[in-house]
Amino acid sequence: MTFTQQLRETNQDLFEMIFHHPFVEGIGRGDIAKEAVMHYVKADFEYLNAFMKIYAIAMSKSDTRSDIAFFHEQVGFTLHSETGPHMNLCDYIGVSYKELQGHPLPPTADHYVKHMMYHAYTGSLGEIYAALLPCPWTYLEIGKVLMEKYKPQANHPFYRWITFYADSGIEALTETLCKRLDACAEEASEAEKNRMRDAFRKSCQLELCFWEMSLTCETWPAGNIGVTAP
Numbered sequence: 459m460t461f462t463q464q465l466r467e468t469n470q471d472l473f474e475m476i477f478h479h480p481f482v483e484g485i486g487r488g489d490i491a492k493e494a495v496m497h498y499v500k501a502d503f504e505y506l507n508a509f510m511k512i513y514a515i516a517m518s519k520s521d522t523r524s525d526i527a528f529f530h531e532q533v534g535f536t537l538h539s540e541t542g543p544h545m546n547l548c549d550y551i552g553v554s555y556k557e558l559q560g561h562p563l564p565p566t567a568d569h570y571v572k573h574m575m576y577h578a579y580t581g582s583l584g585e586i587y588a589a590l591l592p593c594p595w596t597y598l599e600i601g602k603v604l605m606e607k608y609k610p611q612a613n614h615p616f617y618r619w620i621t622f623y624a625d626s627g628i629e630a631l632t633e634t635l636c637k638r639l640d641a642c643a644e645e646a647s648e649a650e651k652n653r654m655r656d657a658f659r660k661s662c663q664l665e666l667c668f669w670e671m672s673l674t675c676e677t678w679p680a681g682n683i684g685v686t687a688p
């Protein structure tokens with residue numbers, strides 16, 4: 459069994475919890491509360507900005523053109539294609555995308571971004587791959603589970619969201635990340651592999667927490683002071 463197959467198996471509990479989270483099931487049924495969707499898009503727009511910065515840090519730690527090309531391509535993908543699912547959610551709530559941009563991250567999203575930043579700044583390339591991988595992997599599987607369970611047609615309110623994540627593009631990205639992480643793990647010490655395992659599991663936990671944050675419209679206690687520093 460490869461290192462990433464082991465990671466997937468060890469974290470089956472969290473994948474199952476994600477598939478059954480009420481927000482995710484609400485996407486499948488097409489009936490999530492609009493405030494929750496709005497909270498999600500506001501946080502996710504800033505999350506994607508942070509994700510691209512993490513790719514940039516990872517690029518600065520790359521030794522091969524192939525790694526550099528991969529991160530470059532993924533920044534382009536996140537910048538231009540990941541807006542598609544967000545536009546689907548904006549149409550559902552009837553709010554313009556612009557209005558949902560530039561908001562401070564709620565506590566859980568802030569934690570998730572800083573968790574990835576920590577591994578990006580302090581870790582090896584393998585550790586960064588491990589922290590990033592649950593992002594496409596959980597969404598790919600959510601897409602597939604929802605396709606299978608709800609068989610959405612073009613008139614489903616979240617058809618574009620579901621088909622985007624169930625798509626072969628996200629599958630190819632997940633497979634590429636798995637291959638690259640497996641190659642890093644082959645060269646890594648046991649201590650380094652443990653850091654990869656920890657980074658991967660925490661990202662899975664934070665993916666689950668991100669759905670809960672959106673559902674409950676989580677905010678900072680006593681508000682913030684208007685200073686936004688994602």
Ligand SMILES: Cc1ncc(C[n+]2csc(CCO)c2C)c(N)n1
Pocket residue numbers: 502505506509532533535536540593594595597628631665668
């Ligand atoms: C909290 C959260 N987790 C995952 C994704 C999905 N996603 C974000 S970036 C990316 C890969 C781009 O290279 C993917 C698949 C999301 N939108 N929000």
